[in-house]
Amino acid sequence: MSTYNLKINGEKKSVTVASDTPLLWVLRDTLGLVGTKFGCGIGQCGACTIHLNGIAVRGCQTPVSSAVGFDITTIEGLDKEGKHPLQQAWCELDVAQCGYCQSGQIMTASALLKRNPKPTDQDIDDAMAGNLCRCATYTRIRAGIHKAAELTAGKEAGV
């Protein structure tokens, strides 16, 4: 057991856990941030996607010890009002079915939009291939990303 000082969603958190504990379980069990989901534990499904300094990574493959010094962002901290363009688009287009994968989808998509504000379908295919949606809401996830890109562009243009 060791103590780690983390910066999560802009807040400093100190946790005492085994050094190999994946950030996923620190978030879920230690800090009660359960929006980051457990799906497979081997980095194959994307349900645990979070950001380290704005880059999308898998929480289940990130030992807590390696996350020290990074700005960690989870779905709970993506936007303090819960109104990130992707969150708005997801609600407007009624994307979710069961909703279990959607935190991960949104975290991957928000990292995509940050580096590529107007992604093509091909860009979306490439960026989102690591995130499974068992309900297969892929049609609306794709539409939601395009919609969020429009919302962001509209905001910047002052529309």
Add this chain to the structure above:
Amino acid sequence: MKPTLSKELNRRSFLKLSTLASGGLALAYYLKSATSLEGQVSKLTESTDENSFKPSAFVHIAHDGTVTLASARPEIGQGIKTSLPMIIAEELGVKWTDVKVISVPLDPIFGGQAAGGSTSTPTSYMHLRRVGATARTLLIQAAAASWSVPVTECYVKDGSVVHKPTGKSLSYGALVQAAAKLPVPDEHSVVLKDPSEFTLLGSRIGGVDNQKVVTGQPLFGIDQVIPGMLYAVYVKCPVWGGKVVSANLDVVKSQPGVRDAFIINETVPYHNNPVLGLVPGVAILADSTWNAFSARKQLQVVWDEGKFANDSWSGYSEAAKQMATTGKGLKKVRDSGNVDQAFQTAAKVIEADYHFAFIGHTNLEPQNTTAHFTGNKIHLWSPTQNPGDVQASVAEALDIEPENVSIVMTRIGGGFGRRLHPDPCMEAAVIAKKCGQPIKLTWSREDDFQHDHFRPGGFHHFKAGLDAKGKLIAFADKVMGFDAASGADNYPARFIDNCRIEAGKIPNNVPTGPWRAPGSNTYGFVICSFLDELAHAGGRDPVEFSLEILGTKDVLPGTGPRSAPYNAARMRGVIKLAAEKAGWGKTLPKGQGMGLGYYFSHQGYVAEVAEVTVTKEGELKVTRVVAAVDVGSQIVNLSGAENQVQGAIIDGLNSSWRQELDIQNGRLVQSNFHEYQMLRMPDTIRDIEIHFSKTKYPPTGLGEPALPPLAPAVANAIFAATGKRIRQLPFSHTDLRWS
């Protein structure tokens, strides 16, 4: 096998209960008691007041006008937490934006509370309309009495009663005190809205929990936390039915964070099947999920693997082949007309073998349940589709009375039928009782693969006779399966004069269970693919050939009480609609093709035309699917309905393209997603067009019926594109290269 949905109360006993509830207890009880986990429930507690109006267990109107509607069945992604309350709101006459929806725990007062088999809409639709209309009737009576005017001069609009001649109005909030004192009428006596006046039903309404989903709120079973709880894992024998001989518990108990570890060597069958209920294993309890997972890596168990430890898929395939050849183990489930004579007179006889692999449910939320045993009572928080069966099974496993088992059904991270079975709840309950502390049991993904209750594989040997004009005159099907479930009426049985179906069970010990559109999801593939073969063999157009089989009769009754009537007119309707919208018959270059799939399942009639491109190198792309869907007279929530059909179509491709599970040495070979190819964003179908065909029949569910037609539509399109016939699932076993 069929899931036992929890016992639906009959209408009469339900009415009795809802009349009791009108005394004002039902919903208020939940507002006050179910505070531990669902945040919104505890918040609503604060707004509960004694003067509120509770005309049924499902409806609560506070004196400030707040309308709260109960969602009694589990939300598994099928959208019923939104769509079922919409039905009440439509008849009640309130603005949807003024409605709050809360989930309620298991209680007989709500009637059937299972979610499965696409049954929620058909079993709830008329009842919930009457619930809403009853409340509306009482509010109108209260307003009319206060104005001393006839009720016939009053109507409702957006949460107010309006007096037509004068235009004066009273809000529902202002009426609750008076309405609460009125006797609740028989719900069958109230006047329902004319569907032409619906303003909410049929519109696009977003899911009531969407904002919570996109901000990561604790909605799901796996998110539940109760004070002082331990985190549990339960390790079972990889060979189904195996028992624990011994385990290195001392080593496990010495691992960091581990609080306890023990062996459970009981078996409590579910549906009389010992591999489907509580099975033996080793429980490990720790102070975090990770510590429990880590300790598990040190666990060594000596198993008694039992007599099935040499079973394999290849062995099952061999057994099926033997059964088809010798007929040993096959039973006739249908033998109409004179099949053998018809084969002799046929101009052409075609035989083909089809088979399909085992697949898993792979709910993205692994199986889990939180349990707290105190005294002789247990409380469960579980992502279960079937709380009624959970209650009965847990009571049996703990040897307590069912009324001592209470269940909160959380939001569910994907159902697909897996969570109709109560095994994770039985495990959690037994562990909680034994350790004496509240626990959350979480299955690893590997547990979830290995101990799934699989969509069974299966084998068909078909033989069909065509006359000189290519008309189907004789049909025979030998079905070799894992659970011996083959009905006498499987399509096209009722439509062919000479038809024989024989079915047999391959000896096995594999746990199987309902998987989205059980039976139909594989029957749809084998039947519609073979019919496509027959159409081509007889030189016929597949659409026209199928319409000929479906004939000119409207409704064909089922054989025996369990078989549903088949409305051939509705099926012809959707086939024609899908073909027309898809541009069926247009000429496509080699490497591109269109295929038809259609199937009647779960009371829905669906036809789909798929369009595919296959490169010379054999690379498949499904470019377009046009679906025609007949689920009756009324789509409840258009947004949710389209989402279900889109999802079912893509899941249809997901489950038939690359997914398969192999069995060797009596156990599953695949362990996690790296060995099991799920469909991902790049392979999704970009162009999905959905047409709802509105017919006069009662509305039915959409969780399942759009899935079965997809696999044959794609397989038949591949044949049209390449001349390669796919006779097995997954598609990926068939070499699609062409030149």
